[in-house]
Amino acid sequence: MPQRIQNIRRAPTSALMCQALDIGGRRWALRVVWELRVGPLNFRALQAACGHISPSVLQRRLHELREQQIVEKIPRLGYRLSAQGETLFHVLAQLDKWSAVLKKDSH
Amino acid sequence: MPQRIQNIRRAPTSALMCQALDIGGRRWALRVVWELRVGPLNFRALQAACGHISPSVLQRRLHELREQQIVEKIPRLGYRLSAQGETLFHVLAQLDKWSAVLKKDSH
DNA sequence: GAGGATTGCTACGCTATCGGTAGCAGCTAT
DNA sequence: ATAGCTGCTACCGATAGCGTAGCAATCCTC
Numbered sequence: 001m002p003q004r005i006q007n008i009r010r011a012p013t014s015a016l017m018c019q020a021l022d023i024g025g026r027r028w029a030l031r032v033v034w035e036l037r038v039g040p041l042n043f044r045a046l047q048a049a050c051g052h053i054s055p056s057v058l059q060r061r062l063h064e065l066r067e068q069q070i071v072e073k074i075p076r077l078g079y080r081l082s083a084q085g086e087t088l089f090h091v092l093a094q095l096d097k098w099s100a101v102l103k104k105d106s107h
Numbered sequence: 108m109p110q111r112i113q114n115i116r117r118a119p120t121s122a123l124m125c126q127a128l129d130i131g132g133r134r135w136a137l138r139v140v141w142e143l144r145v146g147p148l149n150f151r152a153l154q155a156a157c158g159h160i161s162p163s164v165l166q167r168r169l170h171e172l173r174e175q176q177i178v179e180k181i182p183r184l185g186y187r188l189s190a191q192g193e194t195l196f197h198v199l200a201q202l203d204k205w206s207a208v209l210k211k212d213s214h
Numbered sequence: 215g216a217g218g219a220t221t222g223c224t225a226c227g228c229t230a231t232c233g234g235t236a237g238c239a240g241c242t243a244t
Numbered sequence: 245a246t247a248g249c250t251g252c253t254a255c256c257g258a259t260a261g262c263g264t265a266g267c268a269a270t271c272c273t274c
Contacts, residue, residue, distance in 0.1 A: 013141060018158075020206035021141065027132045027261070034120060034128065043222050051125075054262050059223065068209060078222090084208055091201045098198050099127035101191050102175060134232070134260095150251050161233045166252065185251090 023068060028053050029061050030092060033070060033081065037089050042078030130175060135160050136168050137199060140177060140188065144196050149185030 013021075024030050028050060035041065035049040047058055062079060065071040070085040081089060120128075131137050135157060142148065142156040154165055169186060172178040177192040188196060 011145075013138075013156075014203070014206070016206040016209050017141070017203050018138075019209055020202055021138045024131060024202070025134045025137060030132060031120075031125075031128045034124070038118075042220095044220075049120075052263095054264090055223065056225085056263095057261055060260090087205055087208065088202075091198065091205050094198045094201055095127055095131070095195075096121070096124050098194055099121070099123040101194065102123050102126055151249080159234095161235090162252070163234090163254085164232060167231090 023064065023070075026061065026064070028057060029065065030095075032058070032061050032065060033085055033088055034092050034096075036071065036079060036081050036085070037092075040074060040077040040080035046079060130171065130177075133168065133171070135164060136172065137202075139165070139168050139172060140192060140195055141199050141203075143178065143186060143188050143192070144199075147181060147184040147187035153186060 031050055031053075032046065035046060041049060043055075043058070043062075046062075047053055047055060050058070062071060062073075065085075066073065068084075069082050070088060071079050072082045072085075073079055138157050138160075139153065142153060148156060150162075150165070150169075153169075154160055154162060157165070169178060169180075172192075173180065175191075176189050177195060178186050179189045179192075180186055
């Protein structure tokens with residue numbers, strides 16, 4: 001008799017991973033990190049780099065990312081990745097490599 | 108005179124990476140992939156694993172993930188990761204490691 | 215230092231997405 | 245047969261995202 005599939009014992013997803021997936025699961029959040037990969041950008045430049053995300057949403061994402069200490073604000077240059085953010089960028093770099101396998105024509 | 112920050116020449120984000128970030132930027136999308144890491148789950152089990160995501164949203168995410176050929180449906184077992192999905196899981200495994208650096212007390 | 219451009223950011227109203235609950239039809243095990 | 249589980253849909257209120265306009269502050273140029 002095959003074991004019921006929902007009863008398979010599995011390690012529960014850690015709270016921190018849930019948190020990471022929650023942050024990443026918001027529109028534009030990962031994109032913002034990705035666009036900051038090269039260097040700091042100010043608000044308008046970041047907006048343009050993301051393909052004209054609306055400023056209200058960008059403002060929210062930046063606030064959240066700063067709360068998580070992924071992004072930091074610097075006085076005269078705008079926003080840049082923190083040390084944590086740089087580490088997250090390395091993860092996204094893997095995602096960039098992975099994205100090559102996506103079908104081009106899907107939408 | 109410092110170069111204007113918005114004029115820094117930067118490689119534009121590739122269309123495929125945009126697509127990947129778009130898929131991942133939807134609520135629950137990455138979480139679904141993550142929960143399927145161990146093995147196939149049926150609809151209800153997946154719903155429970157995600158912490159009771161509403162069925163309408165899960166249905167939508169599964170449809171999209173199947174369109175992208177990240178998840179596939181198998182007749183009597185439910186849903187499982189495709190080869191592409193497995194590769195994506197490896198990226199998320201990096202994210203899991205990264206998540207350990209997140210502050211615990213932030214919300 | 216007057217003028218205009220650029221900056222970060224907010225307000226507003228609309229649409230799209232999410233979330234919660236209920237429930238249905240098909241299958242399965244008893 | 246019947247009771248439970250399954251995948252999935254419908255409905256609808258709540259939330260998040262979008263697009264545009266615009267404002268106060270700063271910066272640049274003359």
